[in-house]
Amino acid sequence: MRALVQRVSRAKVTVDGEVVGEIGPGLCVLLGVTHDDTDAIARKLADRIFNLRVLGDDEGVMNRSLADTGGEVLVVSQFTLYGDTSKGRRPSWLAAAPPEVAEPLVEVAVEALRDLGAPVATGRFRTTMAVELVNDGPVTVMLELGPR
Numbered sequence: 001m002r003a004l005v006q007r008v009s010r011a012k013v014t015v016d017g018e019v020v021g022e023i024g025p026g027l028c029v030l031l032g033v034t035h036d037d038t039d040a041i042a043r044k045l046a047d048r049i050f051n052l053r054v055l056g057d058d059e060g061v062m063n064r065s066l067a068d069t070g071g072e073v074l075v076v077s078q079f080t081l082y083g084d085t086s087k088g089r090r091p092s093w094l095a096a097a098p099p100e101v102a103e104p105l106v107e108v109a110v111e112a113l114r115d116l117g118a119p120v121a122t123g124r125f126r127t128t129m130a131v132e133l134v135n136d137g138p139v140t141v142m143l144e145l146g147p148r
Contacts, residue, residue: 001031001032001033001034001037001041001042001045001105001109001144001145001146002031002032002034002081002082002142002143002144003029003030003031003032003045003048003049003142003143003144004029004030004032004078004081004140004141004142005027005028005029005049005052005054005140005141005142005143006027006028006029006030006133006135006138006139006140006141007026007027007054007055007135007136007137007138007139007140008023008025008026008027008028008074008133008134008135008136009024009025009134009136010022010023010024010025010133010134011023011026011028011074011131011132011133011134012074012131012132012133013074013076013121013122013123013124013129013130013131013132014129014130014132015123015124015127015128015129015130016127020122020123020124020129021074021076021121021122021123022074022121023072023073023074023119023121024072025069025071025072025136026055026066026069026071026072026073026074026118026119027049027052027054027066027071027072027073027074028073028074028076028131028133028135029049029073029074029075029076030076030078030081030131031045031075031076031077031078031081031106031109032077032078032079032080032081032082032096032102033077033079033082033096033097033101033102033105033106034082034095034096034097034146035095035097035101036146036147037097037101037105037146037147038105038147039105039108041105041145041146041147042105042106042108042109042112043108043109043112044145045109045143045145046108046109046110046112046113046116047112047116048143048145049066049073049113049143050065050066050067050113050116050117050118051065051066051067052065052066052141052143053065054139054141055068055069055071062139066116066118067116067117070117070119071118072118072119072120072121073113073118073119073120073121074120074121074122074123074133075106075109075110075113075120075121075122075123076122076123076129076131077102077103077106077123077125079093079096079097079099079102080093080096081096082095082096082097083095083096099125099126102125103125103126106125110122
């Protein structure tokens with residue numbers, strides 16, 4: 001799984017003019033799934049996101065996590081994180097898991113974040129989404145976990 005994590009002061013996702021997910025300060029997570037990802041990987045990635053120390057402490061140093069601050073998370077499925085641009089001009093999506101594989105794993109990650117105590121908003125799977133965010137910093141980190 002791949003997660004592009006952005007520290008935000010606010011973020012929201014809209015589908016057909018309707019806001020389907022919105023957060024204040026916290027993390028916006030674009031989440032991609034590949035073919036050999038599992039529930040265990042999704043839960044481990046959720047734990048990594050929840051404990052990722054990219055939020056500012058009292059001195060503005062990145063020493064705090066969602067676990068420390070109670071910040072919110074917006075999770076948006078993003079199959080294009082597995083786009084392969086090594087050949088030609090059009091990305092190949094072969095490494096991205098099909099929706100019937102990806103959707104349940106995204107939901108496992110979302111539920112794992114909730115179980116850890118994070119307030120989580122989401123996008124809507126299999127729709128065209130407009131994601132708006134204010135990247136705070138800017139801070140953007142790519143996390144990747146796979147089978148071992």
